[in-house]
Each structure stands twice: as C-alpha cells, then as structure tokens.
Amino acid sequence: MTLTLGDRLKVRSMVYVASEPIPRFWPMRTFIHHNPLYGLEHRPFVEAVAEGSRLFHARGYLDRGQYQEYRREGRIDDALLRRRIREFLAARAGLPSELDLEAWLWHLATACRRPRVVEAGDWVSGAGIAAVWRGQPAPPPEGDLDAALRAALGRRCAPESPVYAHVDALFGTTLGATLDDLLSKSCLDFFDEGQSAWQAPGREAGFFRAWKAIARRNARFLLRGLHLRQVLAEEETAEGMVAYVLRRLEVPEAVWQDYITRELTRMHGWAGFIRYRMGAKHYYWAQRYPADLVDFLAVRMVLGFALLQEGRRHHGTPASASEILALLDGKPRQAYLRHELYGGTILPAWAHRVDNALARGRPEAIARIASAYVAARTDWENRRTAEALRALAQAVGATEEAALADLAPGQTDALLSVLRDWEDGEGQVWLEAMESRCIDELVAKIRPPASGEPGAKRPFAQALFCIDVRSERMRRHLEALGDYQTFGIAGFFGIPLGYLEFGKGSEAHLCPAVQTPKNLVLEIPAGLDFEEEPLYDALEHVLHELKASVLSPFVAVEAVGLLFSLGLVGRTLAPLGYHRWRTRLHAGKPVTRLLLDKLSPEQADSVIRAVQRAMIVRALARELRIPRDQVTDDDVRNLREIALGNEPGPSRLAQRLGMTEAAEREFLDKLRSVYRIDQGVTSLQMGRLGRIGFSVEEQVRYVTQALLSIGADRNFSRFVLLVAHMSQSENNPYESALDCGACGGGKGLPNARALAGMANKPEVRRRLRERGIVIPEDTWFLPAIHNTTTDVIELHDLDLLPARHLLYLERLRSGLSAAGRCCAAERMPLLGAAPRLAADPFAAAALAQRQAHDWSQVRPEWGLARNAYAIVARRALTEGVDLQGRAFLQSYDYRLDPKGRLLENILTGPLVVGEWINLEHYFSVVDTESYGSGSKVYHNVAGRFAVMTGNQSDLRTGLPAQTVLKDGRPYHEPVRLIALVEAPLEFARRTVGRIAKVQALIGGGWVRLLVLDPEDDYRVHVLEDGGFRVHPRSGRGGHAPSKNPVLEASS
C-alpha cells in the first residue's frame, strides 16, 4: 500500500491537530515554566481542566480534604462558597423540596471527609437506595441485562481508546506498559544528547528511518517475540505506517484523530519534547538528528501493533478494534466481568470466583455468574451510596435524616443528580473561594498614596530587579535599609538577545520563550595576556573523558578511582569548604566585554577575511606541513581569492613550492569543505554577522522602552543597578527552573550588561535627552546579579566604573550585603531551618551558602513556590508591604503610557510568563504525579535533556514534589495568578481588548484580573463572572470595611 501525497498530508495534519493539547517541553538545561494545559488555553479554564483530566488522566483541583484544611486555616472565603452554592441550586429545577439542599451542600463541602459521596457506579438508583432503606437488597436492573451491560461497557470503553488499552482492561495484560517501555528505550537511543558513550547509528536520517533500520535486527524486540520485519516492509514513510497500522487495527477513520490524540497523550512528556524540537529551528540536536511527532507516532503504532499480534498468537487476545467491539457487543456478560476483574473494580469477594469462571470459559457459567455478580454489585453500590447519604443527612440535622428516608425513588434520583453535579464542579468553587480570600488580602495590603506625588529626593541608588517573586524580599529589605529606590522589570530587561558566551559553542536565547531574538551578542575576553589552560582544568578534562569512556571502568577504576572519593567525601561532609577549595584550583573567568554595537558591512567583511586568513594559515600547517614563516600575507590572500572563486589558479604559493595541480586542487577542496572557505558559507557568515549587536537606534529604543515601562523617566540616582538573577545548586537537574523565566530559563546577567552598556553610552544618552529622558552625567548603570539561593548580589563590570563612583562603592556593597542577609534570615526558617535564624542574619546567610553547595539538598530554595500575584503598578503602592515573596512586581506608571503600548508589552510578555509559572505550580500541586514530576528522589537524568522516574519512563514534565509540597502538604497555595493593574478602568479594558491572547487568558479565567483605578479613588475593580465589581474594602477612604465584601458587592 502506498499513500498518495494527499493521504500523507492528511495523516500529517491529523497528527498536528491531535498534538495541539500537548504542551511543548523544553530541555531542562533551559527549563521553561509552562502551563501544562497550554494547548487548551483557547478554552475556558473550567473546560480545559476537564479536558485535561480526560486526556492526561490527571486531577485539576485539590481534593476536598485539602480544601477543608485550608478553610480551617482561614484561607477560604466562606461567603463566596455559600454564594456559589445558592447560585448552583438556583440554576436547577425539580429539586426535592423536603430537603434543605443548601445545608446539604454546605455540609458536603465543608464537613464531609469522603472524597465523593456519590461515587461513580453503574447501578445506583433511587429505587435501589429506597430498597436499602427498607432493609431489603437493592433490586438488580430490570429488563434486558445484556443491554444494560452493553450500555455500561459503552461508558467505560471509548472507541477512540487505543486497542491495546482495551485488551489490557479486558484481559489483564500489560501491553500498554510494555509498549511505553519499548518506546521509551527507542526514544532514549535516538534523542540522546551525549549522555550515552555509544550513540545509536544512522540518526541523521530521522527518528523513524533510524529506528526502522535498527528495529529489523533488534534483539530486544526479537526476544519479546515481536515480528517487526513484516510490518516494517509494508510502508516506507512514517505517515504511511501510521495509516497502515490504523487500517490493520480497523479503527474507524472517523475517530482517527481522537485515537492519535490518545496515543500521543499517553506519553505526553516525550511527545511534548518532540513538539518543542519541531518548533525550535535553532536547536542544535534537532538540526542534526531530525524527528517529528509523525515519526514518534509511527514507531509507537508499529510496536503496539506488533505487541497485539504477539498477544493474539500466544494468548488469543483480540488484536483489532472490531474484535474488541465484537466482544463488547456479542458477549457483554463476559466483557463486563473481565472489565470488573482486570480493571480492579470487582468486589473482592467475587474476584476468585469470577477469575475461575473466566479461566474455564464456559459460557453458561459465565452468564450465571455475571447475573449474580451484577445483583451483588447493585446491592453493594446502592448500600454504599445510601450509607453515605445517611451520614451526610445526619451531619446536616435530624430532620433531614427523616426527610431523606421518606423520599420517593424519583426524588432520591434528583438528589443524587444534584450531589453528583455539585461534586463534579466543587473543585472550581473551592478554587474561587480561595482566590477570593487572596484578593481580600491583597486589597487590604495595597497602600494608595494619601495625596500628591512622593517626594523627589534623589535616592542613593536605584535598582531594577526582575519581576520574579524572589526579588520582592530583596527589594523590601533593601528599601528598608535606607536611601534605595527599586523597580520591577522583566528579567531580560526588555532586550531579547541571543547570547554566545565566551568558551561556549552554542547560542542561548535570553528572552521569554514566546519570543525569538533577532540580535546576537558575543562575549569576548578583554584580557591582553595569552592564557593557557591551567593544569587542574586539563586534569579535570582528562578525568571527565575517562569517566565517559566505555572501556575505562575495566582499566582505570583501580588507578584513579580513589581520586573521585576526594570529591565524594568533600561534597558530603564539608560542601562549602570543598567548593571553596575547588574554586581556588580552577582558573577564574577572564574579564570580558560584550560586543554590543552593530558591525558595518565593511567591518563584517573584515572580520570574515581575518578569520578565513587564519584558517588558511592553519590549513597550510596541518594539511601541507608548510609553516607560517614560508607563507606571505599575499600568498594567503591569493589562496583565499582562488578558494572563493574570485581568481583563477594556480596559486602563487603552489608555483613557488612546485606543487602539482592535483595536490593544489585537493588542498583547495579541503579549504572549501573542511575549513569552510567557500562563497556560500561566506554569504551565510555575512548574514550571521549582521545579527551581531544593536544599531544605535535599537539601543535607544530598548533603553527608552525599559525605562518608560517601569515609570523611570527622571530623578536618576548616581547608581542605577540592573539586577539580573540566577540560582546556584548542586546535583540538581532542575537548576535552571530556579533561574530567570523571562530569560528562557537562563541567567539574565548578559541582558543586564547589555542594557547597562547601552544606557552608559553618551550617544544613546544624547538621543534619550531628545526624547525627554534626561539621565544626569554622573549616573552610572551598573549590572549585577542576584543569587536567589544565597541571597548575594554581585556587581559586575566594575572595571568600567568611573573613578569618582568608587568613593561610594563601599556603601553600596555594604547595603546590598546587609539586605541579602536580612533576606536569608527571612527565607531560611521557611526552608526548615531553626526559627532562631530569623533573628541571626549572619548565620542564616552562612546556611544559605551551604545549601547552595550541598549536593544532597533536594530543596536548595523554594524558588517561585507560593507565587500568587502579579502587580503591575507603581512601587509606591506596595512599598514597605510584606508580600511574603508571593508577588511578581512589575513597575508601571500609566501616566507615561498614553496609548497603552507599554501596558500591552507588559501584558503580552511578563504577564504571560507569570501565568505560565503560576499554572505550572498550580497543576504540579493539584496532581503531583500527572502534571508534576513526582518525587525528585527517584529521578534520573535522561539523555541530558530531561528526567525520568526510575531507569525509564515517560519524560517527567512539571515540577517535582519537593518544589511544591512540604511534609506531604501543599506549600504552594494553588490559586490562579491574580493580576492587579494600576490604571484607569476603561484604559485597562481597552488595552486588554486589543490583545486577543491576553483577552482569552483573562476572559477564560486563566488569570484573575483586578484593576486598581487611580482616577476612581484607587478603588479595585475585580473581574468576576464576566463583569467588574468594586471590591468594597478598596479605595483611599470613605469605604467602611465590610465583614462580607463579596456578598455586599453582589447585592
């Protein structure tokens, strides 16, 4: 069977659409916090959560017990909870009037300890429950049992579920798990990024082709009895293979897309990583070893098909959708018993009997047992539900218990329906009630200015921090120390840049993941001395190579194994001392500069010429053994021109040295192919050089935008610190998750250095002055980096600091150091250290240092856990307020933004990054296993780009339990991001309305929006139920605090 181009495109587009709900998964070196339901963000939050639960088998909310615990701690708004109950009941008709249903639902939510009162069941009915209350067994289903069983099976066995999943559910096999294992291994072989000593062959051909070549002779598959040769011979392309297998499985074409979605979401970690690779054009490994989801799906489908065929041969299990359907339809009793037994839902007392009957396979016995079992199951389900209802009625009140017993079967059905629907939506109500409490707290903390402008005294220093929640503490402590003014700005300082670090071979994108930088910044060493690799570094390099070698364990362990014990003992017993000792051994990083200015075409051409000449000199020495002293500059120029095709041969050098024509041609070919002195490559390099640096106009634009977006257009102080941030930890695959999200999971120092370099440039300042931004001559922009694990702020590029500023440097440093210690004193007790450290900043700072170097530390810092707010406003509103490290603080002054363009940038950049971070934490808490990545303790690094649980599993996306839980309970309070924007209400509405994506996020309930209107007496307008309402406790005065703000507002 050969597919036409149209068919192939059809399969490809199906896979593309089917993969939409799967979030992309970035490699862990640049961990990107992302919303696990990113692919469903176009739908409202509630719907997306339900769809996510269906696709990923995950929970979207905490369980009831945990919300009740939050309520006991005062973290729930009872008024909103009650209001939602009333609204829920008001929207329903035909309720049993004998019962006080509001009281029922209130008790159900707040006092019931069961996860659910009305559990899923096939046979619960009002009549059954009534019989139980009469002391009789619940009657088995009336009428045709087979039809009832078919209906029950229809609810359980969706047609779009993979065939092997049905076989597993009906025959107790483990095809799905086996398939996942085999696929994981295949993916690990192909996607490895240098972790394996021996790489899989033929990867350049793409995933499916490379896998296919190996699969034909893979002993692992042969040992399992999988006959892949025949299947693989049927189709050449991945698309063709997908279509072939789907047809062989007899999956109706109408459900192909859903079927593919189910297949892909089963291992959404791998699928998400491949999705990322597909879109990351700059990703080195993707360029070198291409793969896409069609490849992934084709491999999965071939393996799944082979496993089904093997099951049919050896165990007689069905191997196609039609055979499954025949079993469900033709033998419903057997199928039901099978599903009960192998699905683990069977009544335990019946398990052995049913197992025996199914093993013997006598139809009459199976029919008899099925009939008896359904009767027993019906009685059990109704009894269980009746008991739960009675317990709930007792909790509500004695009269309710009596009323419940008197309910007619029809009314009991209505009651069950109410309770079932309430329980289905209860999580969302709890979430809103929790958020309402958070909103109240935030509104109570906001400090509207009494009147007029704050004083215009020039601060000693100004500091621009990242909006990251960890900056909030540092800013608060720094401001409390004295004459410091701080601002919040996205950690990439508004400059999306590609960064080529000195000594690194690949470019890092330092900007939000949703952006692609156009400009490239190079870091070049400023040192004039020729540096050789220090002895220790060379030794370490050798040892590293030795460790990675396949043979070294046989020959080197006895010889050098003991050396490694030094590190083992040092890191374990004295991590800090060991780190300091090793740092002394290493050569320090040289002083560097950033290449910020754009190269002119002449400069770019000159750079390329210089590099090409150097390459020719090297090629002559290596290939022809001709030393530099025998070659003149003119010879080199001549060779270059000939290689580029600008001049004809033979070269002057060849003539002088008497080289044959063939030898010269061979050398020129090598120059073109190996040393890349080629016309095409030169054009490409010219294009790439064009990316380097920023034009003066761009620099002025970026500086203007950065300053205006935070409301800093005047009163600049002597020092303006641009504080990027980073984290530091040992043995932590999630290290980059603690770095800057606005820098794509990288460290933001290059962005800070770039902005400082631009803002310190006289030409830029001159042009800024023309635009009304006057930066005094003595103002110096100074890059710095905040280590969020140790709370140390390190200043950079001090060698560029004007001499007159050095006088003030000591004061600046001591201030930053003191703020860091205060910050550590606040943080360390939260990480489980002794509470006394709160009063001992020096000891707290020492402990923070130790945490950063302790390789056994699973939680070096809390990172962004407990984030809840994004405040887009002037700092004056929150200055001096303890926001407990829970708020993203973006400085913004709407008065400098008449058209709302700056706000648009903030909403589309920092707010979206904040939303991703927030929802990653939210979902990792509510389902630590499915949306989160489970416990770190079992993680192993996979292929150098992700982690797996155990030795193989799906790639673990999301955050580990240690990041969001403390002592088994949520440390991160799972609420959606509450974004407060300080701007006139209409202005904010208009701005949001202009950005479709942000409108969808806010309107869909992914982000809660509050607008603080300074032109309406600083009232807070809360977006709720599709409209804005004024928060009654907000405003500068004249609003009496109410006990029950939500109810008053609604009235």
Added chain:
Amino acid sequence: MSLSLCLLAASVLPLFPLGWVFNRLVASLPAGIAQGLAALILPQLGIALLGLVPPSSTWPVSWRYGAMAWATGSALLYALRALSARDLGIWTRLMLSSGLGVVWLGWCAGAPAAVLRAVAVGWSLPGAVALFLAGVLVRRVGGAYIGLQGGLATVMPRMTASLVLAALALTATPVFPAFFALWRGLGSIPLAFVPFWLPLIFLWGWAAGRLFQDLLFGDYRGERVADIGRPSAALIGLVLLAAVVLGFHRGGVTL
C-alpha cells in the same frame, strides 16, 4: 501399611498430588485464625505419621532417591502454581505446600523427627501468620485478592508490613528459619538434586516479588479500610522475631 501411612502423611504434609487434601482442608475452615492453626497443626500431624513408618535409611537407595525426586518435583510444581495465584489465601497455601517439600527431603535424608518438626514450623509459622492476615483482609475488604486495589501499604501499613515479613519468612529469606532449614537440607541431599532446588528458590522469590508489587506499589483504589491494631502487629512481630531467634539457634549460628 507403610505406604498407606506415607500417603496419609502426604495428605497433611503436602506432597503432590495429595497436597490438594491439605489445601482443601485448610480452605474449608473459616478464613483467619482457624486456617492459621490448621497450617501449624496439619504438617506436625504428617510428621507424626511419618514417625510410624520405618526410617527411610532402611529403604533401598533407589526408593529414597525416588522420594526425594518426588518431593523436589512437588515443591517445584506448587511454587509454579503460586506464581499465578492472586488470592492471598491460595498463594499462602501453595507456598506452604511448596516449602514443606523440604520436610520430605529431610525425612528421606534421615533427619530426626525433632529436626523435621522444627523445619515444618519454619514454614508453617509464617504461613499461619499470612493466612491469619488473609482472613483479616477478607473480613475488612471482602476478599484477599491481591492486586485489585493496589498500594495497600498506604492504607494498611501495619498489615502490609506484617504480611511482607511473613512472606519473606515463607520464601526462605536469610535470617528466617526456613532459610537455615533449606541450607541444611540442601547440604544433606545428593548433589544431583541441588540444581532443581536453586530454581525453586528463584520461583519463591518471584512469587514473593509479585505479591509485593501488588501490595506495595500503585495507588490504592478501594474503600476506606481500618488497619490491624498495634497490639496485633506487635504480636506478629514478636512471633516472627522469635522465629528468627529459633532459626539462628537451630541453624547453628552463634549470635
């Protein structure tokens, strides 16, 4: 007469195929303590019956070897069957039937009755504990069909811990008496039989592994259920500890 006594003994000190009598007898009793007591008493009865038979040393060598081969085959068969058992009661009885084959081996090798009794206790005691716990599960959950709920350890940690220890003792894990009995037993039989007992140990380990996988891992999906009380768990712990001490003592290990 001797043959009849041997056959009778094989019915209560299980030997294939008469082991089904032992299994039926135990299964016919109420789950829990009664089954546990039967597991303790019946093998001792079998040993008593064997005491009435002329010692195996008086038998022709070929008969003795034949009996040893039979005991080995019986142990292998029951262990193999235990692999597919999902009911805890059945699993325990089959593992017990398999392990008690060692008693027959000892008897064929001419071990004295006191040693045989101790060896039988080495298997019967943990078997009795496991049967008692199976009874607890039947009463609280409705059945002792392992693997249905998964992750039992999270809701019944004490019961699970007790069961794990009992299962380890039943599968001749080192430090438990059955291990020393097996150790000594293997030392006293002809070398030709040893290769058959080594896979048997593997099968026991496999069967225990399957049990643990179903007990310890996964998410619990059943109804809320009460664990066994601390006194019960402590008592089981004491019994198994006593068995360990006994094992060290009888096994000749100096503490």
